[in-house]
Amino acid sequence: MKFVADVHLHSHFSRATSKDLTLEHLGKWAQLKGVHVIGTGDIAHPGWLQEMKQKLEPAEEGLFRLKDEFARAVQGQVFPACHAPVRFMLAGEISSIYKKHEKVRKIHNVIFAPSFEAVEKIQAALERIGNIRSDGRPILGLDSRDLLELILTIDPQNYLIPAHIWTPWFALLGSKSGFDSVEECFDDLTPHIFALETGLSSDPPMNWRVSALDRYTLVSNSDAHSPQKLAREANQFETELSYPAIFEALKTGDPAKFLGTVEFFPEEGKYHYDGHRKCEIRWHPQTTLAQQGLCSLCGKPVTVGVMHRVEMLADRPEGEKPPRPQRFQSLIPLPEVLAEVLGVGATSKQAVQRYHDLLSKLGPELAILQDLPLADIERAGGSLLAEGIRRMRSGEVSIAGGYDGEYGVIKLFEAQERASFSAQLHLLAPAVEPAKAEPALAATPAKSMLLKEGVSAFEWKQGDLFSQPEAVSEEQSFEIPTIPQSETILAGLNAQQREAAECTDAPLIIVAGPGTGKTRTLTYRIAYLILEQGVAAKQILAITFTNKAAAEMVSRLTALLGEAVAGRIVIKTFHAFGALILREAGQRLNLAPNFLIGSEEDRQTMLQQSLPDLSKSEQQQALEQISAAKNQLLRPGSPELPVRYGPELSRIYQAYETALRKNQLLDFDDLILRAVELLETFPDVQQSYQARFRWISVDEYQDVNLAQYRLLRLLTGPETNLCVIGDPAQAIYGFRGADRAYFLTFTQDFPGAKTLPLSQNYRSSQLILDASSQVIAKAPERQALELWSEVIDPTRIEVYQAPSEKAEAEYVVHEIEKMVGGLSYFSLDSGRVQSEDSTAGRSFADFAVLYRLGAQSLPLIEAFERSGIPYQTVGQTPFYEHKEVKELLACLWFIHNPDTAFQLESKWPSKLVKQLKPFLSNLKNSADPPAVTGLIESIQQFVRPQRQWDEKGEARIQQLVRFAVPFTTRLADFLESVALQKETDVYDPRADRVTLMTLHASKGLEFPVVFMVGCEENLLPYQMPGKTFDVEEERRLFYVGMTRAKQRLILTHAKTRFLFGQKYQNQPSPFLNDIENTLKEIKQMAARKAAQEKESFQLKLF
Incomplete structure (x- = not known):
């Protein structure tokens, strides 16, 4: 049919x-x-x-x-x-x-x-x-x-x-x-x-x-x-x-x-010709070339239309057909034909009435336009309409072509022609005076350099406006150079980086400002040790603060040294290295090698079971205090414990520790605390690790706490070469027990140590560096380096004041929409984005929105949800914290250590636990070690009749399976890796989304465009009511946020903010005043357009 x-x-x-x-x-x-x-x-x-x-x-x-x-x-x-x-x-x-x-x-x-x-x-x-x-x-x-x-x-x-x-x-x-x-x-x-x-x-x-x-x-x-x-x-x-x-x-x-x-008719399309709607310029492609693609009125690039683009890619002359041309017919919508016949608007009451009258007599619109005999149309609608449709079918039309979002205008009749059909007009619209054409639909080309419509195809010359080599972005221009393979391993480093990499004869502390190539220097130093100094890879230990940093270092060293050599270097976070020591030698402390690592939920369950009389708030406070105590190497019997935290904590702490031991669990903080205990208690174990790791490198040394510091001192023997790198101006974890004093006293701890700086920044523009330096320079004890950059960009730092936190969020979304060049035709047609903004060339992954508190993300998330802009929120519940994944992990922990069923029993109903235990034991005892992915799938199949997951749950389980693939049969390594995941590990730089994250989580990352929201007194710097706070650590946090930006930095604050159930009216952050005015551009919310303008625009859309 x-x-x-x-x-x-x-x-x-x-x-x-x-x-x-x-x-x-x-x-x-x-x-x-x-x-x-x-x-x-x-x-x-x-x-x-x-x-x-x-x-x-x-x-x-x-x-x-x-x-x-x-x-x-x-x-x-x-x-x-x-x-x-x-x-x-x-x-x-x-x-x-x-x-x-x-x-x-x-x-x-x-x-x-x-x-x-x-x-x-x-x-x-x-x-x-x-x-x-x-x-x-x-x-x-x-x-x-x-x-x-x-x-x-x-x-x-x-x-x-x-x-x-x-x-x-x-x-x-x-x-x-x-x-x-x-x-x-x-x-x-x-x-x-x-x-x-x-x-x-x-x-x-x-x-x-x-x-x-x-x-x-x-x-x-x-x-x-x-x-x-x-x-x-x-x-x-x-x-x-x-x-x-x-x-x-x-x-x-x-x-x-x-x-x-x-x-x-293609000319009626709103992007047929080239042009600039704002200046009412409509051009044929030849004119665009003659004008070098720039608007003759404003000097900005015109929008290149479809005709121009076709010409660029064409390899056939105009009029030549392909071997198999398909049929087509160009039509004008019937309401537009009637509008011209009647001399009224297409949506006018008169045109709509006649449209319905014709359909009731003749049938569907397409049949009228395409097939019906003209005589039938003339009987139902008059001779002028029949003549108009005849002209349309034969292509006898005149068109002012569309350009830069403006639809073209088609004319079937000139005004005098309509007059000659006046005898017919009274049949269609008696006593109605022909209306004037609406200004937006006027057929006369606006200020135009439009050539004749029938101009023949023209030659495209090499070297014209549209055949220039692809421009190199600012990011590419200032990328740290890759290493020429024919030269020494350090040839790609700058002078300061090279000096640091070659310094191997003394303890070394490298003061590395933001964006100065810290990780690059550390990895090249390790490669230099192996390739130039002959150090055995297995004698090198590199310690990082995040799993992401460890993975990046592994990737870089693999590229430099090859997988076989890089695989022998031990690269771990502090906690992962503590776990390694305890699995290898923890038996000396009566620890089983297959101990479990408890999650935050496990900690809560332990304390709840041990001391059910404690309220939830008391449990939470006790767990926070126990964690802080462990980071300070305090045990339940330490005399200092009640002095710091009150006498009641000793009892709670002891009950908690008893429950951990009973279930063969260690919590996150135990991994370092018990490792320190092991090395302090058994000198032979300490000496074996000192002999094993003769070359130790530590990243982010300004953020170590007492337990981590003590672990490093125990690992560092008389023959150990220790290299640490960091920046005291970026020490932001004092609330977790970190103490930058260890960085500042390094040369006292290690006599003869050398201090070397890295001061050339490869990330930010000099203007951003100048502004951030002015903020950190106000610190009483300034340790920040004088940073410099070859990236010269006059774009000032934008400081924007919004009336409320919701308006602030909308501003962020709107600015991203503009810098991306529009999200849809609505962005362009509504004027939210100008056509010249479309050349911005940024992707969603280029943007980060940073805030002091997680609660500030709520209005931002609402605004991003409304806009449809893809985003990722670092700090949301990761996949491994969801119920269905924790259930499967509990099964895997039981396979790893069947001597304790704590996690299994706390995650599954008791009836199902009885069925699971023998099943999981059989999996553990299989002849060949099964792959971790196979274990997950086997468990899924076993429990599926009794445990159904929704689509999101199934998706998270598949994410767990994908995470397990690289571990093959190494179940213990897989479980440890999941257990040691942190908030910042959730960030995926490959995702083409805007990143929303706290300032703390942004440490170590960089983005072309950074928004710092909530730059207000009492929020940044943040001061909890009734509590003391470290204003200088808040200043360093502000500095960290500013130095994440590569090209643009936007600092926003709101006059009023609703937070934690209260409305606040805060002054702008005092840190904003530390930036001199010549580096800032102050903005406020523009007055809203009149409602009738919006309404008028909405009508045009349809």
Whole structure:
């Protein structure tokens, strides 16, 4: 059968769309327009899926129809002449914004699914990646190629068609943020792309000029943001009415089955020509070249349109057809034809009334525009209308082409021509004076250098504006150089770094300011020891503060030395190294080698079971005090304990320790405390470790506490070479017991020690360094280095005052939207983002939002959720802290140590524990050590009949499986790695998302753009009511935050802030006053636009 399909549109869940985009209204308007198959739109949105499942029922294979009760609600509004069955196809658009090949890409793709089950799986997968609930067309930091792989993995009958491929923004071949070929975008999965959507601003002849597109079927859809816009572009088929048949026709491009497309006149599309909407400049590509791509009024780059972009990629002359050209027909929507005939607006009451009158007499709009005899149209609508449709069908139109977001204007008649048909006008609109054209729709080209529409194709010369070599970003320009392989291992270091790396004859303390290449220097020093000094890799110990830092050091040393050599170096965090000592020699303290490492939840359970009379707040306070005591090497019987924490803690501490020993558990702090105890108690053990590790390097030495300091002193013998690196100006963990005094007294602790500085910063602009130095310089005991940078950028530090914390969050979101260059067409059309902002070229991963307290993240999260901007929050509950993962980990701990069932019994019901114990024992006793992933999957299968997990739970378990893969059969290492994970380890630098994190968690990271929110007195510096605080540590924290920024730093504060259930009115942070005015740009919230302006804009959208 013959039918028309329009499968790319939106629902009312999408931003800037009509509230009438419901399934009922879509079904109604599909009949009025003459469309038989329509896309549902927005299949990624959970709310829309729920609505679809409620209102749709299966029809032909892979297609759906409205249930009778919902169809009846609107069928009375459809003229009998338009009645026809309508089918729905599950489809929706995904916006991907990501960085690939060192360039930010913004690509829209339409995905299709044959069933609700497939849609549910797609949503589950996408929700693990980003926010799919705030916008019907979600914005994800997901590579288009990876999106295609994701949907194909779920169901091979899922399909993807790149959307409106030529539009400058958000398109596969777009000039602003697209690729130069389909292959460049989809890589190895390119064979799975079989169709391309041409978009409103191009038609098939324009696409024919690029021979690389010959093998793709060219489709057209309305991309409707309101039901009335359906079928402004559409596809025509003659095949079986089913999902498989439709896609088979598209895959083969068989002209007997795919009959071609219904098209806009491409000039009417809003990105056809080049131009600059703000200055009302509309240009032919030749003029753009002549003007070197810059607006003749404001001097900013013009937006390069579709025609220009096609010309750039074309390898055929204009007018030449491909071997298999497809049919198409260019039409003008009937309301626009009537508007010109009547001399009124397309949405005027008169035009709408005549539109309905014609449909009631003649049938659907597409039939009137395409097929009906002109005589029938003349009888129903008059000779002027018939003449207009004749001209449209034959292409006799004049057009002022669209540019930079402004739709083009099509004219069928000149004013005098309408007058000559006055005899007909009274039949259509008696006694109505023809209206003036609206200013926005005036056909006269605005201040224009537009050449004649019919100008022939022109030559593109090498070296013109659009063939320049790709610009090198500021980040790339000032990247620390890689090592020339032909030179010494230290050739890539600067003079200070090289001096530090070569200093191997004395204890060494390296004072390394932020961004000076601290980790690089440390790793190259280790490589130098092995390659140039002949030190055995197994004699080297490197200690870091985070697992992420340890993993980075392993990666760098592997690249320098190879996996075999790097694998012999011991690189651990303090706690992981303590665990290593205790597993190797802990028997001397009567510790089993397979002891368990307790989580925070385990600590609470222990204390609860031991002292049930304690309230929750008393338990929490006691656990915090016990942790602090252990970091100070205090035991339950230490005389100093009651002096510091009161007499009651000794009893609580002792009960807690008894419970730990009973269950063969060590808590996090025990790993260092007991290691110190072991080395102090047994000198032979101490000497063996001193002999084993002759070369010790310690990162972030300014943050060590007493227990860590003591462990290092015990490891350092007379033959040990100790190198520590850090920055006392970045000591920010005093509240955890860290003491930067150990850094400041290093040369006293180790006589003969050398002190070397690193002062060249490779991260930030000099202006950012100057400003941050002014803040830290106010410290009474200043230890900060005078940092310098080769990055010269005059961009000042922005200080923004918002009226409230919610307004502050909205400002952050809006600024990110601008710097990304817009999130959608709404960003551009609404003026939130100017077209020139689109050249910013930043990806979401370039941004960090830093705050003093986790509670400040709440309004930020709300704002990011509303915006749809992908984000990750460091500090949210990590996957391994969720119930289903902890249950599986408890089983693995039992396999590791079946002598204690504490974790198993605290995580599973007693009935199931009885079944689990023999099952897990059998797994442990299997002949060959099973892989950790195999153990997890076996446990899953065993408990699945009694324990069901939801989709999110299953996803977290799969994340656990992926985490376990590198450990192969090393169960103990896997469990220890999970147990020692910290908050900062959750941060994933590969995720193309904005990062939200506390200032403390940001230590060691860097971002091109940093927002520091809440720069207010009593918040930064933070002072809890009624408690003393260390204002200088708060100053150092402010300094750490500022020096995370590479290119832009925005400091914000709010006049009023709602926090912890109270409203505060704080003054700006005193630290802001430490920055001289010449380095700052002060901003405040601009006055809101008038409500009627917003309303006027919203009307234009539809």
